[in-house]
Amino acid sequence: DAGVTQSPTHLIKTRGQQVTLRCSPKSGHDTVSWYQQALGQGPQFIFQYYEEEERQRGNFPDRFSGHQFPNYSSELNVNALLLGDSALYLCASSSDAQETEAFFGQGTRLTVV
Amino acid sequence: AQKVTQAQTEISVVEKEDVTLDCVYETRDTTYYLFWYKQPPSGELVFLIRRNSFDEQNEISGRYSWNFQKSTSSFNFTITASQVVDSAVYFCALTLIKAAGNKLTFGGGTRVLVKP
Numbered sequence: 001d002a003g004v005t006q007s008p009t010h011l012i013k014t015r016g017q018q019v020t021l022r023c024s025p026k027s028g029h030d031t032v033s034w035y036q037q038a039l040g041q042g043p044q045f046i047f048q049y050y051e052e053e054e055r056q057r058g059n060f061p062d063r064f065s066g067h068q069f070p071n072y073s074s075e076l077n078v079n080a081l082l083l084g085d086s087a088l089y090l091c092a093s094s095s096d097a098q099e100t101e102a103f104f105g106q107g108t109r110l111t112v113v
Numbered sequence: 114a115q116k117v118t119q120a121q122t123e124i125s126v127v128e129k130e131d132v133t134l135d136c137v138y139e140t141r142d143t144t145y146y147l148f149w150y151k152q153p154p155s156g157e158l159v160f161l162i163r164r165n166s167f168d169e170q171n172e173i174s175g176r177y178s179w180n181f182q183k184s185t186s187s188f189n190f191t192i193t194a195s196q197v198v199d200s201a202v203y204f205c206a207l208t209l210i211k212a213a214g215n216k217l218t219f220g221g222g223t224r225v226l227v228k229p
Binding site for chain 1: 117119146148150155156157158159160163204206215216217218219220221222
């Protein structure tokens with residue numbers, strides 16, 4: 001049983017560009033959450049998707065947007081990249097009905113230069 | 114709003130020593146879950162334990178044990194007889210039970226370095 005998978009693992013972008021990160025949830029999970037983890041800090045909640053809609057959102061600007069597909073996979077899009085967007089982006093999946101703990105992927109390391 | 118504080122940023126021990134990680138949380142809600150996650154250098158957050166706010170029983174799992182005290186809003190984690198493989202960053206986190214979804218609020222993490 002595959003766990004949470006994220007792609008790509010590493011990415012280098014230039015300031016002002018746009019980026020798309022992808023996440024496939026663990027089998028049986030229908031909820032996907034995205035977190036940003038700056039170096040040396042704890043993960044910060046960006047938003048959560050359930051039934052293809054954004055259900056919760058953290059304190060992040062509109063440059064951060066997302067999408068969930070019918071197969072529960074998800075994308076995180078960041079526009080107009082800033083140097084401060086450099087971080088590890090973590091995807092977590094869970095089952096809403098079963099109230100399970102969140103399982104995390106290995107993350108995408110984004111570097112903005 | 115919820116807040117989780119891990120006052121210890123880094124702990125260094127010699128193998129076989131015990132190490133205790135502190136976690137203090139703040140929430141006005143009475144129903145919540147508390148978690149501990151381990152983050153090895155690979156980056157993935159590995160789930161260790163979940164406790165709900167109604168269950169203050171301490172728990173032991175192998176070399177790991179957890180002490181939950183609502184009176185002091187603390188959920189501390191002890192690794193007994195530490196091993197080099199325990200070297201990682203450990204995060205304490207909280208989520209509300211009744212809210213839609215399960216947004217996690219994390220502490221800043223404690224880096225544990227176990228030396229041989």
